[in-house]
Amino acid sequence: MRYGIRRLAICSALAVGALALAPTAEAVTPTTATISFDCGAYGSGSATLTATQSGTSAVIDVSTSAITAPINVGANSVKSTLTLTNKGTGSVTFTGNSNPAIPAGSPVSTGPLKGTVASGDRLEAKSLKVVVFGITATCNATSAQSPGPFVF
Numbered sequence: 001m002r003y004g005i006r007r008l009a010i011c012s013a014l015a016v017g018a019l020a021l022a023p024t025a026e027a028v029t030p031t032t033a034t035i036s037f038d039c040g041a042y043g044s045g046s047a048t049l050t051a052t053q054s055g056t057s058a059v060i061d062v063s064t065s066a067i068t069a070p071i072n073v074g075a076n077s078v079k080s081t082l083t084l085t086n087k088g089t090g091s092v093t094f095t096g097n098s099n100p101a102i103p104a105g106s107p108v109s110t111g112p113l114k115g116t117v118a119s120g121d122r123l124e125a126k127s128l129k130v131v132v133f134g135i136t137a138t139c140n141a142t143s144a145q146s147p148g149p150f151v152f
Contacts, residue, residue, distance in 0.1 A: 028117075028150050028151065029150070030051075030147055030148070030150065031051055031052070032049065032050050032051075033051075033125075033146060034048055034146050035049065035141050035143055036066075036143040037064060037066040037128060037139035037140065037142065038066070038142045039066045039067050039138065040137070040138070040139075042066070043065075043066050043067055044139075044142070045064060045066035045067075045107075046066070047062055047063065047066060047125075047139075048062070048063045048064070049061070049082075049125060049145070051150045053117060053152055056117060056118065057116065057117075058115050058116070058150075059115075060082055060094050060112070060113045061112055062080065062111050062113065062128065063107060063108075063110075064109075064139070066108075066139055067107070067108040068105055068106060068107055068108065069104055069106055069107075069108060069132070071104045072101070072104050073101065073132055075099060075100055076098055076099060077132065077133075078097065078099040078108065078110045078130060078131070078132050079095075079096075079097040079130075079132075080095065080096055080097070080099075080110040080111070080128065080129065081093055081094070081095045081113075081128070081129040082115075082125060082128050083125075083126050083128075084123040084150075085126050086121050086122065092116075092123055093115060094113035094115035095113055096112055096113040096114055098110070099111070108132075117152040118152070119152060120151075121150075121152040122149040122152075123149055123152070124145045124149040125141055125145050126140070127139060127140050
């Protein structure tokens with residue numbers, strides 16, 4: 001009996017220690033924001049940005065009506081760079097070339113765009129560069145991000 005109680009105490013201590021050391025998912029707020037972009041000859045419109053965070057790694061998915069696919073675009077063929085300001089100064093970029101298949105005439109969706117963040121970062125989108133079939137569309141923000149910057 002004495003060994004059973006000792007074994008239970010040791011197992012319980014190990015379980016609590018493992019939980020204490022397990023990585024935690026950080027919370028970014030808000031998780032979804034909207035912004036308007038002007039993409040020059042490629043169009044203009046709104047974009048929805050969806051952010052998630054795990055430690056110092058963050059991911060932002062972008063769906064925008066500012067750019068529509070002129071022809072069918074295959075999965076994983078859109079290269080994107082989202083540039084955000086941090087607290088109004090400096091810049092942080094999120095990049096990726098992962099996207100779902102996009103039918104002709106549909107809004108462009110891209111992501112996950114991956115980047116690195118630090119606790120306390122306040123990131124607001126300023127520009128989006130999208131490269132499809134070697135053609136580059138550069139979009140500049142024409143509105144503030146709503147409801148506000150992503151806070152990590």
